Every structure is written in C-alpha cells, then in structure tokens.
Amino acid sequence: MSSRRRLSRARFLFLALSLGGGATLHAQPVWGVYGEVGGVLGGTWSKTEGAPTVTTGPGALLSLGAQRVSERFSLGAAVRLAAQPVSMSELGDSWSGGTLRDIHVVATTAWPLAQRGAGGLDAEAAVGLAGRLGSVRGEPFASSPSLSPLGELGLAVRRGEAMALFARIGILHLNPTGTSSSTPGAAAANSGWVRRLTVGLRVFR
C-alpha cells in the first residue's frame, strides 16, 4: 500500500470515527449499556503428577456492562457470570468435579482497530477480580481463595450499531493453598495462571 493510499485510508477512518454512531465511536463521549451471552471454552486448570488432571468443559457466560464511548476509546465496567462443568481424570478413571460457577467484576477498555461503515473491529482489554459462587468440592477450587485476579484481551467485530461478536482470552490466577495446611505430609499446592477463552454475542442499548 502506498503512503498516499495509507493517508487516504487514514482520513477515511478518521471520518468514519467522527461520524460513526456505533458502540465505540462517538465524537462526544456517551454512556451506553450492553449485554453479552456467550460460551466459555474448556481448558486444563491443573495438571500435576500424583494428582488428577482438572479440566473444565464448555460452559456459558452472561454479562452486563456499561461503557463511556468516545471516538478514540471506551472505558467501562462489567459484571459477568460464568459456569463450566469440571472433570477430573487420573489413572484411567475420569469423573465429574461438579460445576465451576464464578462471577467477574472487571474494568474494561476498547479501542477501534478498523472501521467499515457503522461496523468495525475493536481491540478490548479488561482487568478485575473473579470470585467463585457456590461450592466446588474438588481441588484446586475448593481450597483456593475465593477471589482471584484476572486479565483479558479480546477482539470484537461490530455489526452495525446494535451488536458485536467478540472473542477474548482471559487469564485467571488460582492459588490453591487452603486445605493443605491442616493435612500432615502436606499436599504441595502451587499457584498459577489459567487461560480461559470466551466467544459470544454482545448487544448494545
């Protein structure tokens, strides 16, 4: 692409940013709310020799958020609920570990990467806390602190002004230290980060 074409493209993008009435593109900052529904992909949460491999299966996510949208970026906050089945496997046996249910409270930001009409592509990031809801009897959830820090990066494809498809990868810190302290010969527990991939649909209002 020549420098002239890049400049032309940049001007077009600026124009689109200025005129766009979409979720993340406003000349004057405005507040908006959105809801999300999506799927949480499974993954391995703990894999240690001498202990079961702990994995989560595909689950569901619901979210509500609010954001202050300007032409360059948006800032906001969101509350998310996620649920995933937990499974264990070891020595040829595999079994259910119940359901992992957690709530996330995150600060969010997004900025446009590309614009096409009222749609476009946004990059997103979030940081916050995840807390487990209800009882998960199996390690590493049962004895880890109920609040865990999390961070997320994602992309969202806006389809007009009312909806977007998003995909984001999050990492959540688990520190399974609880029950070991009461058990002689102690279960060694090491903290670590767990990845979590979420895809879904976002609807703006």
Place this chain on the structure above:
Amino acid sequence: MLLVSAMMASACESPSVMRPDAAYDPTTLTQGTLYRWANGRTLLVFVAADPGSPYDLGLAVRQAHVRWNAVPQFTEFELRTTTDLTQADIVVYDRAVTAPISPGSCTFDPRSSAGYTYFCAETGSARAERLPLGLGGTSRATVVIRLDRGRVTSQSALNAVVAHEFGHALGIGAHSTVATDLMFGLPTVDAPSARDAATLRFVLGKTPQLSL
C-alpha cells in the same frame, strides 16, 4: 498492555495440587494389598437396622457419610444412602437382624466385635466379589459392614465404630497407632483426623491391587 502481556506469558504455569503422603501404612491388615473403589463413584449404602435397638444405626451411618464425604480432595467418591438393597455398593447391618447379604466365598468372622468390614477378592481377579443377597439373587454389593450393638454402650460409641468401619470400606486397610485417629483400633472419635484424611487421600491416588 505490558502487564497483560506479562500475565499471558506466565499463563503456562498452571496451578498444581499434590496429594499428601499417608500418615500411616494403609495396608497392614491386608498384607500389603492396597484396595479402593474406582474414583468418581457415588457409593450407595443400604442399612439394615434392628428396630429394637436403643441406638440409631441409620443416624450413625448418615453421620459417617458426612464425615467421610468431606475427605476427598478431588471429589473421588460420595457416600449416599439407598433404600434399594439390590443397588447398594455397601451393606451395613446390625448383627441382631437377618443378614441381608450372604458371605459368598468369604467366611464371616463368627466372633463378636463391635464392627467388622468384609470384602473378598474374586478368584483369579483383581476385583472384589459381588456378594449374593441373603434371600437369593444377585447384588452389586462388594462390601459388608456388620455391627454388633451389644458391644457398644452409647450412640456416640456406635457413631465412632460405624465411622471407623467406613474408613475400612473406603480403602484404609489398617489401624492407626494414634489414639486420637478415627482409625485407631478402639476409636473414641467419630470423625476422621487429619492423619486419617491424609491416608485416605494418599490411597485414592494409588493404583489399587484390588478394586472394590
């Protein structure tokens, strides 16, 4: 962004949780044979109590379930009561009633003791034998716990004996030498100690020589 990038890079390091070492050898009563149920099982327990007993065997069993169900580190088992004898994995009965399960190829110990736990290995197999029903027919039960209420003097004593026998039924084929452990030969407590819990957690992570 740098922070998030650093977090992503460190995401390879996932949490890890190890099982504890056994606090005592769990195989001293089985001549070194380690036994247990397949992990992930819901273990159904049938109780045949003596209606004339001053002590509540059902209560003791339910309390033992609560105590032992708190032990699995990775949801390896759950004890639950059933009223269907044919579906039971473990049968608990009072010696004063007709045995709902026959010994199969085992021989029930005729001596009197507050509690016994039985299972038999199938001939030429690493599995426990399914014991026949007392009135004929087959069951899926492989473990029998026999209580003798004449040997206990209180509900709390019965609770301790029943909880102790469930420790055997779950995979602890040993007696602890520490008096404060539930698996001490003459138990005075009705809940597994940290040492008992560590020992069972250790067993649950080992390949059994005999599967119940």
